[in-house]
Amino acid sequence: MRKKVIALVLTSALLMAAAGCGNTGTQSSGGQTENTQPAVENTTAAADDAQEDTQNEEQTTGDVIGTAEGTAAVPEETEDGSHILVAYFSWADNAVTDENVDAVSSPSVTAPGNVQELAGWVQEETGGDLFSIRVTDPYPSDWDACLERANDERGEDARPQLQENVENLDHYDTVFLGYPNWWYGVPMALLSFLEENDLSGKQVYLFCSHGTGGLADSVDIIEEAAPAAEISDNIFDCYEEDVHSSREEILSWVEGLGY
Ligand SMILES: Cc1cc2nc3c(=O)[nH]c(=O)nc-3n(C[C@H](O)[C@H](O)[C@H](O)COP(=O)(O)O)c2cc1C
Numbered sequence: 001m002r003k004k005v006i007a008l009v010l011t012s013a014l015l016m017a018a019a020g021c022g023n024t025g026t027q028s029s030g031g032q033t034e035n036t037q038p039a040v041e042n043t044t045a046a047a048d049d050a051q052e053d054t055q056n057e058e059q060t061t062g063d064v065i066g067t068a069e070g071t072a073a074v075p076e077e078t079e080d081g082s083h084i085l086v087a088y089f090s091w092a093d094n095a096v097t098d099e100n101v102d103a104v105s106s107p108s109v110t111a112p113g114n115v116q117e118l119a120g121w122v123q124e125e126t127g128g129d130l131f132s133i134r135v136t137d138p139y140p141s142d143w144d145a146c147l148e149r150a151n152d153e154r155g156e157d158a159r160p161q162l163q164e165n166v167e168n169l170d171h172y173d174t175v176f177l178g179y180p181n182w183w184y185g186v187p188m189a190l191l192s193f194l195e196e197n198d199l200s201g202k203q204v205y206l207f208c209s210h211g212t213g214g215l216a217d218s219v220d221i222i223e224e225a226a227p228a229a230e231i232s233d234n235i236f237d238c239y240e241e242d243v244h245s246s247r248e249e250i251l252s253w254v255e256g257l258g259y
Pocket of ligand 1: 089090091092108109113114115116146147150179180181182183184185209210211212213214239240
């Protein structure tokens with residue numbers, strides 16, 4: 001019952017944002033109309049595809065650093081000489097792998113996750129290094145259970161433990177940071193990441209996937225957690241159901257930034 005109430009509260013409290021993907025110079029705030037529950041309304045087709053996927057697969061578009069195999073020892077240099085990190089958090093990289101998971105109720109838990117997919121495209125365009133932010137204690141694959149834990153962590157202002165941090169962080173001058181909107185903000189693991197990986201002085205570009213809530217408070221939260229980072233207000237945000245068809249949009253966003 002408690003889980004249903006949580007899901008309902010989240011659903012009804014989400015703010016409406018324009019569907020689609022794009023960049024914004026200001027945070028998207030949205031209007032106040034009726035809402036849909038994020039991700040969970042994906043249908044059987046998605047679920048069927050999902051069942052064929054292996055959970056926690058790595059992105060196919062680039063090497064992922066920050067995996068159990070370890071981080072890249074020497075960050076790659078891009079054509080213009082800059083060193084770019086593409087760090088992201090995605091539920092699909094942070095869910096309990098359970099063959100019995102009900103993919104119908106949790107379609108977005110299967111790889112690639114929405115932010116994971118966006119991150120792969122950013123990596124493709126920038127030639128940077130991918131880093132998946134992963135917690136040591138993965139989230140439930142069940143939607144309601146994940147919502148509940150995320151809400152508990154938010155209430156406790158928790159800092160979930162990360163599997164690892166970025167090696168050679170000093171070497172990167174530009175960071176693309178991707179995350180989903182969780183509970184009108186960010187997954188608390190993103191704050192663990194920002195506190196343990198000092199982005200001060202680095203140029204940071206944010207990209208976010210979300211339900212109908214848009215960016216909500218996420219940008220303010222990130223700015224507060226990384227006050228000395230140079231966070232651009234040119235942010236790419238993408239409605240969850242449009243992610244799979246947004247490759248061109250995010251590539252041109254990255255290109256427009258000069259990469
Ligand atoms: C625990 C949790 C909380 C969420 N809270 C919100 C929210 O408050 N507002 C919103 O618009 N979407 C919310 N969502 C939806 C995600 O932002 C959206 O599905 C996103 O595309 C997920 O990206 P991912 O697949 O990379 O994790 C939430 C999803 C989860 C799992």
